[in-house]
Amino acid sequence: MPTATDIDAALAAIFADVFERGDIAIRPGLTAADVPGWDSFRQLEIVAACEQRFGLQFTSRELDGFHRLGDLAEAIRRKTGGA
Amino acid sequence: MRWLESRRTFLGERLVPLERRRQLQQAFAAHHAGRYDEAATLWDAVRARWPDTPIAWCGSAANRRELGRLHEARAIIADARRRFPADLVTITEAIRIHDAFGDAEAALQLSAAMVRLDPSCATWRLGHFDRLLAADRTEDAAAALEASPRDGGWQLRAALLALRRGDRPRVRALLDAMGAGRADAIAEAAAGLQLRHPAESLVLFDYCLEVEPDRASHLRGVVGGHLGLGAHDDAATVLDRALERHPDDPGLLKARAKLAIATERFADALADLHRLLAATPSDRELAELAAHARLAAATAQAERDEAAPPQPSAAPMVRQEIGHVANDAARELLLGYESLGQDCEFGLLQRRYGAEPLGLFRWNFCETARLADALSDGLDGVGAAAQSVLRLWDHQEYYLEDLRYGFTVHAWQNKGTIAADVLFPKMCTRVALLRRKLLEDLASGRKILVHKTFATGIDDVRALARSLRAHGPNILLWVRSMEHEASPEAPGRGTVTEIEPGLLTAHLSSFGNRVGAPWQIRYDEWLAICAAAAALVRDAPPVSALLGNAGQPRLDVGHGAPDHQAPVVDQHGGAVEVE
Numbered sequence: 001m002p003t004a005t006d007i008d009a010a011l012a013a014i015f016a017d018v019f020e021r022g023d024i025a026i027r028p029g030l031t032a033a034d035v036p037g038w039d040s041f042r043q044l045e046i047v048a049a050c051e052q053r054f055g056l057q058f059t060s061r062e063l064d065g066f067h068r069l070g071d072l073a074e075a076i077r078r079k080t081g082g083a
Numbered sequence: 084m085r086w087l088e089s090r091r092t093f094l095g096e097r098l099v100p101l102e103r104r105r106q107l108q109q110a111f112a113a114h115h116a117g118r119y120d121e122a123a124t125l126w127d128a129v130r131a132r133w134p135d136t137p138i139a140w141c142g143s144a145a146n147r148r149e150l151g152r153l154h155e156a157r158a159i160i161a162d163a164r165r166r167f168p169a170d171l172v173t174i175t176e177a178i179r180i181h182d183a184f185g186d187a188e189a190a191l192q193l194s195a196a197m198v199r200l201d202p203s204c205a206t207w208r209l210g211h212f213d214r215l216l217a218a219d220r221t222e223d224a225a226a227a228l229e230a231s232p233r234d235g236g237w238q239l240r241a242a243l244l245a246l247r248r249g250d251r252p253r254v255r256a257l258l259d260a261m262g263a264g265r266a267d268a269i270a271e272a273a274a275g276l277q278l279r280h281p282a283e284s285l286v287l288f289d290y291c292l293e294v295e296p297d298r299a300s301h302l303r304g305v306v307g308g309h310l311g312l313g314a315h316d317d318a319a320t321v322l323d324r325a326l327e328r329h330p331d332d333p334g335l336l337k338a339r340a341k342l343a344i345a346t347e348r349f350a351d352a353l354a355d356l357h358r359l360l361a362a363t364p365s366d367r368e369l370a371e372l373a374a375h376a377r378l379a380a381a382t383a384q385a386e387r388d389e390a391a392p393p394q395p396s397a398a399p400m401v402r403q404e405i406g407h408v409a410n411d412a413a414r415e416l417l418l419g420y421e422s423l424g425q426d427c428e429f430g431l432l433q434r435r436y437g438a439e440p441l442g443l444f445r446w447n448f449c450e451t452a453r454l455a456d457a458l459s460d461g462l463d464g465v466g467a468a469a470q471s472v473l474r475l476w477d478h479q480e481y482y483l484e485d486l487r488y489g490f491t492v493h494a495w496q497n498k499g500t501i502a503a504d505v506l507f508p509k510m511c512t513r514v515a516l517l518r519r520k521l522l523e524d525l526a527s528g529r530k531i532l533v534h535k536t537f538a539t540g541i542d543d544v545r546a547l548a549r550s551l552r553a554h555g556p557n558i559l560l561w562v563r564s565m566e567h568e569a570s571p572e573a574p575g576r577g578t579v580t581e582i583e584p585g586l587l588t589a590h591l592s593s594f595g596n597r598v599g600a601p602w603q604i605r606y607d608e609w610l611a612i613c614a615a616a617a618a619l620v621r622d623a624p625p626v627s628a629l630l631g632n633a634g635q636p637r638l639d640v641g642h643g644a645p646d647h648q649a650p651v652v653d654q655h656g657g658a659v660e661v662e
Contacts, residue, residue, distance in 0.1 A: 032439065039434075039439060040439040040440065040441055040442075040445065040446075041446075041495055041513075043439065043441060044441055044513050044516065044517070045509070045513070047441075047516070048509075048512050048513055048516050051516070052512075057519070059523060060520045060523040060524050060527075063441055063520055064418070064440060064441075
């Protein structure tokens with residue numbers, strides 16, 4: 001099961017891939033307002049990449065509840081039984 | 084006892100074929116009536132009980148093909164081919180499945196196999212010739228024709244071969260020699276050539292017109308040939324002449340819509356298409372043309388918006404569309420809704436108020452009737468690569484099209500920014516994820532579904548509401564434009580009316596997307612409607628909490644048509660006046 005560090009590292013890689021830039025500081029409080037171009041399409045790419053990377057499926061309520069990056073990381077941790 | 088046993092055996096031998104025939108007839112009847120889901124069960128039952136019957140396998144495969152479940156069809160027919168390698172019906176169905184996959188080479192190999200199995204059959208030989216010619220293997224086609232018996236369509240094939248070789252005098256001589264009644268067969272061949280060889284198609288349709296000068300189908304063919312060649316002026320000339328003779332011919336009106344799309348006159352195209360769709364709402368080509376016309380119009384619109392310099396005094400709604408408004412109550416309200424199309428207007432409304440939910444139909448175009456069908460089918464196959472195709476609109480923006488239901492989903496990426504083979508699987512993954520999410524939302528009924536329509540009859544909307552209720556306790560808000568419906572019973576903008584349990588309707592004064600003009604979304608009218616609908620079904624906050632910076636709006640919420648005027652919501656910021 002992935003650790004919090006593993007999850008953060010994976011999210012950093014996913015963000016770098018989705019936004020094509022490597023300077024986004026991954027932190028729990030990060031929101032769409034902080035990253036130019038983070039709209040619903042990018043959000044979709046991010047969650048699809050997370051599902052693929054961690055082999056899980058988010059529920060609709062979870063998808064609607066990802067307001068901050070921390071929400072997404074927490075859902076991954078919870079679903080993978082990570083520390 | 085031995086007598087009794089032999090009697091039973093005798094009856095069994097007689098009854099088994101009868102029972103098999105009865106079940107086969109039931110399966111065929113369901114299939115031919117278009118009841119494919121029912122037919123699937125019947126075909127599978129026959130196949131399971133009598134696995135040595137080739138037609139049962141072919142029926143199952145054809146059924147899956149009709150249902151768009153092509154991979155299943157291919158698996159079934161592959162099994163059948165192993166069991167019955169020399170069965171011609173099985174091979175024929177296998178060819179159709181290869182055609183459905185676009186695998187021309189595999190289909191060609193099988194048609195060659197059919198010729199080897201029955202070399203004396205002219206039908207197989209000429210069919211093989213047709214495939215070779217379609218594959219541009221002209222010399223192989225010539226050899227196949229040479230080996231064919233000279234009857235039943237040989238002369239027409241010889242003319243097609245001469246046409247491919249550019250030997251016009253021989254074409255004419257062969258066609259002339261076909262005798263009376265030849266125009267139908269020639270026109271059929273011409274229609275088959277129209278997509279890939281429009282110049283050849285045009286030669287044949289021109290010939291047909293010489294034989295039958297006024298026939299509408301030939302005139303349609305000539306117009307189609309010119310359109311295929313990009314000769315828009317020629318197409319327009321013939322079309323004008325044709326419509327003088329056949330002013331109400333649906334095929335000519337469809338051709339006029341195609342010409343209008345090709346020349347970027349989208350409003351003209353949509354006017355024809357809406358009229359035709361009203362008469363034949365189940366015509367898939369019309370629905371697809373309308374979808375393409377709207378998507379093209381919207382794309383052209385977006386380009387114009389982007390290119391146009393800001394004109395705050397002249398176009399306040401453009402500024403509103405581009406801007407964002409901080410209004411937490413509106414944002415929360417709009418997050419309680421899920422867009423079911425028909426287009427992106429509701430998605431833009433949500434974006435304006437900072438609501439960015441993930442939704443399958445938020446950036447999508449869909450026709451009401453086909454959406455209802457798709458939902459009734461559980462969105463079967465939506466997002467599957469086999470059922471999807473990535474297309475370029477106007478050589479610029481990519482979009483994903485669902486081949487079964489005709490949905491078109493914006494990719495928001497232009498040619499040159501990403502390779503199509505990279506984007507396609509990404510789009511399929513996105514759409515599949517959104518499909519899963521929507522089905523989950525529908526099962527819970529936790530969101531109000533909103534669907535705007537341009538010119539859709541209530542029957543289609545009722546069917547949509549029914550298909551939604553089959554998934555869960557869902558509420559559909561059907562939003563119409565008073566511009567598109569001059570109906571005397573239209574209750575007025577802003578009024579939410581319950582048509583039946585689970586189906587609400589409301590009118591905007593106009594929709595936001597206008598061909599040839601900037602987006603003019605009636606944000607406040609939308610908000611008022613959404614708030615009213617939420618209040619009606621969810622005990623949501625009053626509308627004043629959303630709009631309220633300039634007085635108390637009077638919003639009519641109720642069942643049936645009210646007997647008083649609805650409010651007018653000022654487009655510039657929420658002030659309200661009553662007409």
